[in-house]
Amino acid sequence: MPLDENQIASRDQFERQSRNYGKTHILADVSDIAAAIEGLEIPRGGMALDIATGGGHTAVWLAENGWTVTASDLSPAMLERASELADEHDVKITTAVHEAERLPYPDGTFQIVTCRVAAHHFTDQAGFVREAARVLAPGGVFLLIDGSVPDGESEAEAWIHAVEKFRDPSHGRFLPPCGWADLVREAGLNVLRCTTTPFKQPDLEWYFETAGTTQDNRAKVRALISYPPEEAKRVFRLAQEPDGKITWWWLRLTLIARK
């Protein structure tokens, strides 16, 4: 099946911007992954699939922690970056080009399936979760980390969607925690943990550069930031720092489920 419009937009966006998701990106700090599984009985080792691996930070973490890793993404350029990172860390990963919504693996292939800070791009988030559940072996673990929005704050949600869409038109949709938990249960997995933690967007200008936001769209985002609804200001703690940087705090969702 050919890629849909949204998948093409994501692939092209990350083909262009792949070099901005390496060591200097905030995603290079993988402490959230270790924290996500802390205290849970998750045996290290076995087959792992990292979906939408981007710069490969999660895939490399998995490989360093004993898993045999397939790192997949829509963008071949991102997979090259992921392979370079694996080489630098002296670990092996296998790469595969495919979309998150259709996984070319038999049922029950993997002991862990991960997807970190990417699912908000996907066209069919329910289909992605169903596919992740299908390729997990019985007892296998699904780890999802992504930006999220609080339940019941519709004005704030609309505002962050508008900001994200102008900044990076391949943005799809942040789902609230209940939305993800429902999709995961409907796919037949047991939710072990579903939490959100605040996570700082460190500087609007850095954020624009990372995505290669057009000048027109930067102006639109600045306009949204100049006149935000009160709810968005409160929920995202939108601020101008003493050094002039514009920052806010997202909710970062961590969901762990077992098959």
Ligand SMILES: C[S@@+](CC[C@H](N)C(=O)[O-])C[C@H]1O[C@@H](n2cnc3c(N)ncnc32)[C@H](O)[C@@H]1O
């Ligand atoms: C921010 S990066 C991911 C970060 C990475 N997971 C990490 O832990 O550092 C987002 C990635 O999602 C990929 N992507 C977006 N939509 C996709 C889809 N439908 N299927 C597969 N990959 C997709 C992009 O190509 C990009 O590499």
